[in-house]
Amino acid sequence: MKFVLLWSDALFFLLIAAMIAGGVWASRQPHLRASWRKVGQSRVAIGSAAVLAVFFAIAFVDSLHYRPQLPATPQGEVRYSTEVLSALDALLLPLRTQTEKTYSAPLATHLFAKETLDDAGRDFPPLRYPGTHLFGTDKVGQDVLYLTLKSIRTALLIGTLTTLIMLPAAIGLGLLAGYVGGWVDDVIQYLYTTLNSIPGVLLIAASVLMMQVVIDTHPEWFATSAERADARLLALCAILGITSWTGLCRLLRGETLKLRELEYVQAARALGVSSALILWRHILPNVMHIVMIAMVMDFSGLVLAEAVLSYVGIGVDPNTISFGTMINTARMELAREPMVWWSLAAAFIFMFVLVLAANLFADALRDAFDPRASR
Amino acid sequence: MSLLSVRDLSVSIGALRPVDGVSFELERGETLALLGESGCGKSMTALALMRLLPAGGRIAQGTIHFADEDLCRLTEAQMRHVRGGKLGMIFQEPATSLNPVMTVGEQIAEALRFHTGDTRRVVELLAAVGIPDPERRAREYPFQMSGGMKQRAMIAMALAGAPELLIADEPTTALDVTIQAQVLDLLDGLRRERGMAMLLITHDLGVVARMADHIGLMYAGHLVEMAPRAAFFAAPGHPYARRLFEALPEMAQEKRRLATIPGSVPPLGTTFTGCRFADRCSEVLPVCHRELPPWREHGPAHQVRCHLEVRVEQIVRKVGAGETASVGVPAPPPALLTVRELKVHFPIRRGILQRAVGYVRAVDGVDLTLPAGRTLALVGESGCGKTTVGKAILGLQAPTAGEIHWQAEKLQGLAPERMQMVFQDPFGSLNPRMRICEIVAEGRPSVDVARILEQVGLSASMADRYPHEFSGGQRQRIAIARVLAVAPQVLICDEPTSALDVSVQAQILNLLAELQQTLGLSYLFITHNIGVVNHLAHEVAVMYLGRIVERGTVAEVLRAPRHPYTQALLAAVPRIDGRRMDVKVAGDPPSPSNPPAGCHFHPRCPRAEARCREAYPPVVSVSATQSACCFFAK
Structure with a gap:
């Protein structure tokens, strides 16, 4: 090993x-x-x-x-x-x-579709491992529960890494634009207005395709296909991060403009506290609630964005198991007659629980750390 | 039968009781003033009358009879006709009470349509509240009007349904004194003309003295004294009322310590057993803590809720009581800070290229001299540029022109070790996410926080708490502690007490006087409160539209003002002795972006002549220390 x-x-x-x-x-x-x-x-x-x-x-x-x-x-x-x-x-x-041949419903004992059996005409063939697949199996017989559990890492990575890439840019530029003003503000506003005016999916698609060409022309960089898929996942995080900081940045700029005129900031300036220290001590802690809310909202948004991008074919590597790829395949399954619903249901339940838990936890954190809310 | 008869009214919001067993009567054509500090339940009483309590609030017990009708029993649909139709209400903040995207005329028409179905009376109503050119004003939006104008429009809306009772909740608190005087005159005139009753809610003893027939003093949800005006001002019965009078800076003899009421109004949700004022009362008896005092006759129609038996004859109102630590007035020492020809102009930018098309002349040539250890008061109405002067001297605002000298040295930018600022809003001036020790040590991290806190009258054990745990007065003390930590010689105080209640204001003014004595601080005191000026300042400079129009010692300027604006300003201040001066000023202050030619005050000046319209008057010296910018100053 x-x-x-x-x-x-x-x-x-x-x-x-x-x-x-x-x-x-x-x-x-x-x-x-x-x-x-x-x-x-x-x-x-x-x-x-x-x-x-x-x-x-x-x-x-x-x-x-x-x-x-x-x-x-x-x-x-x-x-x-x-x-x-x-x-x-x-x-x-x-x-x-423990894989099956193809689709089987949750906890089923037989396959989902009839097949021609050797002895008794067409019927539902029995499963190899009946009653063990909690969420059924997918088209190639893989256990759906296994797929969802594997998707968690991808979702968390995209959610957290992208946010981490985006946060410094959004916070730094937002505070700077709001506090310093003048030409700095103009440049930063120009930057995010330009970025915002390009349709997001188009920008991401262009970047992902460029990145894909780079990866494809340098196969020698990667020892295994897992490494290649991993590089693609990271690049996707980076691209999503670079394109999604504008919203939070604009919010923070506005809030900073308001805070800058508050009397405690004026008092700090009168005391001769440096601008950097004012931003760190007075402005940043008072915009953290916005950052926290935006982070959690973006987190769910990013998990969903991954699904959308995978749908267009520019998301994660097809070999990477993710909620996006699961939802993408579920599209075809939902169009089948009779419908195959469990892949989507499993992805939905796990994503829902993850995003809900993140939201509730962030709420509780914000309440606990806001000195005004404490009794 | 009285027009309004409130019996035993209690309001509960969850477990809180902001109003607890309040009873009063109001006759037609009379004005009843509910007086009290913030958090005493006066506004909540008014909202209960309108049945407009905030979410979760309800009338827990009691009855409200209005013209023989029990308002508590009406359905919500019936109540809609009572609101505006029989009871009109005016709120404190005219800026937020009007819808910014509807014209003023439409908003008044809306009220008219509901109550009378006749929308043609809009112009008539606007004229009745004294808005000039009402046809044009009816088509304007709220942002095109000044604050006083908006409050007049609000009054017109309240009058639309021809109410029998007008409830005015702090109607002039957000307005300047000259505008306040106009609005109070208007309200009084309308009441008399229409025979309305008026319920006036206010914290300002001056406004009460000017307007009320009867007075109800509230404390912590209780009415503690009911009296006719003359009796109340001559011989207040409740210790709380007497302390309020003594805490007023205008009542105190100059330069003495003000009497203070220790502590502040108890928070909502406190459970009381005895008298609610017992903890702050200086004449407290053992029984006060055990039993709720009963109502006692104090004089004719004068009732007091107090255990202490004091006869009217025994009360000699001790004007300026309290310790007599005289500050003293030595001869003016040499100037510490000199400001010459200070100008701050803000460009008005228009168009794509953002070219300056004009300037707002917030400060337009101001000269000031501040000697060491003295207090210079800078007086003026909002928008006259007094705060900008303070910020420019401090270095927070770059001046357009002019020089600031520290003794012989020219100052540029901030000088944190020399000058500091105390701000107006005790809630906005402390970072809610920093602990007190961090706030105080902000300017100088090595400072001894405990010592500084004790110096401003706080305990060192408070250092680890957050600002939201403190009351307004305590927060202002913390703000003062923060600037004392860097040991400056000059403090610029920007209305440091205007957001505080009278009793707390006295505490802060005493603290400032004490610090001046012990540390030899100089104060540039920016304010609009003439009483505070009278009490604290040595010299006064009166500002109008970016310029100083009159200066001199306190005695000279306040007793013998020479500039018509100063005279009007002093006359407009409601006095608690009820005396009124007859100098009236009409209209609103003009915009500093387009000041009138000649003397800036001439459009509002009763004595204006042709030469006033042509040239700005020169500085006329009246005495060695007093001077005014007026042709008639001599």
């Missing part, structure tokens, strides 16, 4: 490490600890945090990649499979390997 560290894995681990470090730091600050205690007292917060933790744990296990060792050759040479698996695949071995 040989470990493989994909770029996205590294970034994801970094993100989790940063979250843990931030948590440890916050727990050392007495006034922040009081706020966290308030989060702990809210049942909604704890419930949604638990759900989020499960999602992150699944994504974490799914990020531990390796290449299994192949049976030794007669020469005793150690070789590894070109297929990159994750710890989640190992844990879900039965789900991954």
Whole structure:
């Protein structure tokens, strides 16, 4: 067995490490600890945090990649499979390997469509593993539950990495435009107005196609197909991030314009506090609620955007399992007669739970950390 | 039978009781003033009468009889005819009470259509409230009108249904004194003309003295004193009323400490057992904490809710009571800060190329001198540029022209170690996400926060809390602590008490006087409150439309004003002795982007002559210290 560290894995681990470090730091600050205690007292917060933790744990296990060792050759040479698996695949071995021939409904004992059987004419053939597929199987007989669990990592990566790429630009430029004003404001406004006026999908499509050409012309960069798919996922995050900062930036600019005239900012200026420090101490904490709301809204938006882009054929690599690709195939399945609904239903349930939990948790955080709301 | 008879009215919002057992009567043609500080339940009483309580609020008990009809029993549909038809209401903020996308005429017509079906009376109503050229004004939008004009339009709307009772909730609090005087005159005239009753809600003793026939003093949801005006001002019965009078800066003898009421109005939701004022009362008896005081006859038609038996004859209103720590008036020391020909012009930009087509002359040639350890008051109405002067001196606003000297040194930009500013709004001047220790240490991180907090009368244990936990007065103390941390010599105070209640205002004014004595601070005190000027300042400069029109010592300017504007300004201030001066000023202040030619005040001046329209009057010295920009100053 040989470990493989994909770029996205590294970034994801970094993100989790940063979250843990931030948590440890916050727990050392007495006034922040009081706020966290308030989060702990809210049942909604704890419930949604638990759900989020499960999602992150699944994504974490799914990020531990390796290449299994192949049976030794007669020469005793150690070789590894070109297929990159994750710890989640190992844990879900039965789900991954127990495949059927084609569609079967959730917890069915027989296939979904009649087939000509050897002995008794046309009938529903029995499943190889009857009653084990909680969400049924897809066209090629793969377990839908396995697909949804694998999609979680993709969704979280797109949601979090894109937001991380977008945030510094949105916050930095938004605050700068609002606080400094003048020609800086003009340049930043010009930039985001221009970006906004190009249809989003068109811009993303152009960028993704360019990126695809680069990847396709340099096959030597990637040892395995997993690495290639991973590079494509990261590039997609970057492109989405670069094109989606404008909305938040505009919101923050407006809010900063308002805050700049408030008396506590004026008082700080009169005390001779530097502009950078004013932005950091006075403006940023007072726009964080907007950032938080925008982050959660964007998170769900981005998970959905991935689905739309995959539908147009410019989303993640076709080999990558994601909610987008699942919804994309569900389009054909819904048009069938009788309808195959469980792929879509499974993707829907998981996405819904993820986005709802993120929203509720962000709400609880905002309430706990707003000093005005505390009683 | 009285027109309005309120019995035992209580309002509850969830578990809170903002109004608790209030009873009063109001006759036709009379004015009853409900007086009290913020949070005493006066506005909530008015909203209960209109049955317009905020979400979650309801009338918990009591009856409201209006012309023999029980308002509490009416259906919502019947109530709609009562609102506006029998009870009219005017709100505090004219700017937000009018719909900005409808013309004023349409909005009045809407009220007319509902109550009378006759929409032709719009112009007649606008004329009745004294709006000049009503045909044209009816077609204008609210943004084209000044604040006073908007409040007049609001009054016209309230009059549309020909109400028998007009409820005015702080009708002039958002207006300047000269405009306030006009609106109060208008309301009084309309009441007399139409025989309406009026319920006036206010915190301003001056307005009460000017308008009311009867007075109901409220404290923490209770009525604590009911009296005819003359009796109330001659011999207030409740200790709270007496303390309110003593806390007024205009009542105090000059330069003495003001009497203060410790603490602030208890928050809603406090549970009381005895008298609600007991904790702040200086004449508290043991029984006050145990039993709710009963109503006692104090004089003819004069009732007080207090255990303490005080006869009218025993009350000699102690004007300016309190400790007599005199500040003293030494001879003026040499100037610390000198401002010469200060100008701040804001360009008005139009068109694609954003070219300046004109300038708003917010400050247009101001000279000031501030000696060490003294207080200079800069007085004027809103929009006259006084705040801009403060910001320009401080360096927050780059001046267009002029020089600022610190002794002999020319200042450019900020000088945080020398000058600091205390702002008006105690809620906007502290960052809600910073703790008190961080706020105080902002200018100088090494400062001893505990010592500074004690210096401004707060306890050091408050350092770890957030601003929202403090009342307005405490927040203003924190703001003062923040600037004291850098040990400046000059404080520019921009209306530091105008957002505070009278009793809290006295606390802050005393603190400022004390700091001046101990630290030798100089204050540039920007205000529109003449009472505060009288109490705190040594010199006064009166500003009108970007220029100083009169200056001198407090005694000179306030007792013997020479400029007609100063005279009008002083006459417009409602006085609590009810005396009125006959200098009236008409109209609104003109726009600083297009000031009138000649003397800026001539369009509103009763004495204007041809030469006033032609040239700006020169500075005329009246005495060694007093001067005015007027041809008639001599």
